[in-house]
Amino acid sequence: MEHAGRGDPARTMALLWDGLPAARRGPRQRLELTAVVDAAIAEAGRAGPAALSMRALARALGIGTASLYTYVPGKAELLELMVDRVAAGRPLPDPTSGWRAGLRGVAEADLDACRAHPWLLRVSTSRTVLGPHVLARYEATLALLHGRGLSAADVVGCVAAVESYTRGAASAVVEAEQAPERTGGDDEWWERQVPFLEERMNGRFPLLAELEEAGAFGVSGTALPYALQRALDRFAHGLDLVLDAVAGRIAAAGGPH
């Protein structure tokens, strides 16, 4: 349903790299492929990640539902096109300001993209969307770590680790961000849980209680809802941790830092 990479790879690759084939016979298509993809992105953003119904998309474009399938083989392929298009919108990392700032920038840009387009987290990662913009970003990210003494496998491995961390932490952020929309109240949910929780876990989890007492679950500000601010704090904290680990590998390899 929400998975990509399902259809004919040849057709998908052709759409990603070349767009719609020029038709020879018959009436011209009323729309450009980019218009379909852009409208899909807008529609998915508006409707939340329950996401994008082909009917609603067709309505927004002013065409019949079935006509969508002349532009795109199916929803899976459309999602792949959307992923590559979003990747096109993010800036490439700047190699002049150092690998650490660059890698942090990539992770933060990915987080921003996931917050703006929550459906990104629902499409496949293993069968990477092999579109031109996705690959260009990957190439530029690898370049940040290239030539610092790391082995080729380590370069790829470190980038993959940062990406995995980003994906996991970003999904926590996105879920925190969307949660209030589902139940209404901002922190209301937590507050309503508290009495039940305290009653049940009364004394059964001493370490949790101790850490809570020590402020381990506090957040850095109150402007945002608690759950969101906590997820953002954790994203930053964990990203530093992962980048420290990469720094350790580079230092061990003896390359320029």
Add this chain to the structure above:
Amino acid sequence: MEHAGRGDPARTMALLWDGLPAARRGPRQRLELTAVVDAAIAEAGRAGPAALSMRALARALGIGTASLYTYVPGKAELLELMVDRVAAGRPLPDPTSGWRAGLRGVAEADLDACRAHPWLLRVSTSRTVLGPHVLARYEATLALLHGRGLSAADVVGCVAAVESYTRGAASAVVEAEQAPERTGGDDEWWERQVPFLEERMNGRFPLLAELEEAGAFGVSGTALPYALQRALDRFAHGLDLVLDAVAGRIAAAGGPH
């Protein structure tokens, strides 16, 4: 749809901690709540993560679809119960063999659980499922890092970072594992992509080509499909990286390692 935490928190918490309320009037329910949850887990595992339809679950249990709603307010709450039940099946980390082995064990147990129950990755993380078994696992995981000189915030932050990494890397593994089931062939997909890819990216991504030449995309074995083995290799490599970072924090804090 696949999100948890939607219904009445009181009802959900009561189900998680106390099970079904004892009925006073009317016929007894034919099933136990645990039977419903276990059947749901089995059904979701069998049907893949497209996952669990209330109709199919009711059929497997030999009851009408609507009857399910007398046990559980909705699908979201059922998913929460399933999460807590799966957590109950995983062993708690062993504190005697050191924090590193313990934390690795938690991450690997989480990976195993995600591979066995792919729908785990589709339920919310931010609004944690506050069930007894989930909390017990969290408490035991925090205990691995407690008393090693880290601040309370660092203990929580490091555990959160490992969890985020695990979630991201595990979703790559699970997607690699499920991908073949969707298109049939094991590595067939990659092989079919190659000719298109080489044609399009011809010379546009020199670093990618160089790293590929250097074997950066090789895998540690050929027994498993390529994409899955690569995801597993990356999981292990990145986990070491993250654990190194935690070790660095512990060393900097001067606590017992």
Add this chain to the structure above:
DNA sequence: GTGAAACGTCGTACGGTGTTCGGGGTTGCG
């Protein structure tokens, strides 16, 4: 210039989803 093949369009239909409603049957308290 004309016929026919190829193509875009889209109303309709199919099989699926989660959930609600209302009535009928069963149980157990007072």
Add this chain to the structure above:
DNA sequence: CGCAACCCCGAACACCGTACGACGTTTCAC
């Protein structure tokens, strides 16, 4: 013993992604 409370469930609602086939348009080959 009566009646209120409860479980059960067939049917229906409002959606979803996608396939089919009729219809109108366009363009190429002759």
